[in-house]
Amino acid sequence: MSGSFVDFTLLARATEDTRTFGAGEIIFREGDAGTEFFVVKSGKVAIRHGNKTLQLLGEGEIFGEVALIDSAxxxxxxxxxxxxxxVPVSEKQFLFMTSESPYFALNVMRVLARRLRASNTALPDG
Structure with missing residues (x-):
C-alpha cells in the first residue's frame, strides 16, 4: 500500500452531476441526515467539529461516507x-459500487482507517 492518500478523481469524472459552493458556504451540518457522500472535484473543504477543524480535503478526496455506512x-x-x-454520490450508487467493486470498498475503508489513525494520534495521552 503506497502512501495514505486514496484518489477518487476517476469517480468525480464519471458524471456531470456537480454542486458548486463559494468559499465559506456550508455543504452540510453536523446532525443532518446523510443520503449521499461527495468527491471533491476542485477546491478545498474543511471538516469541522464545533470550532475545531479536523481535516482539510482537496481534489480527489471524499467526505460524508460515514453517514452512508452507519445510517447515523x-x-x-x-x-x-x-x-x-x-460530485454527489447517492446511497444507491454507493451500495452498487461497494457490492460490485471490492477495490472501491477497500479504498473507502482505507480512507476511514487513515482518518481513524489521525484522530487517535491527535488524542492527548492519558
Missing amino acids: PRSATVVAETDTVV
Missing part, C-alpha cells in the same frame, strides 16, 4: 474553504 446523522460540519465543486 452527519458527525461533522463541512465547509467550503475555497470556491469548491463537489
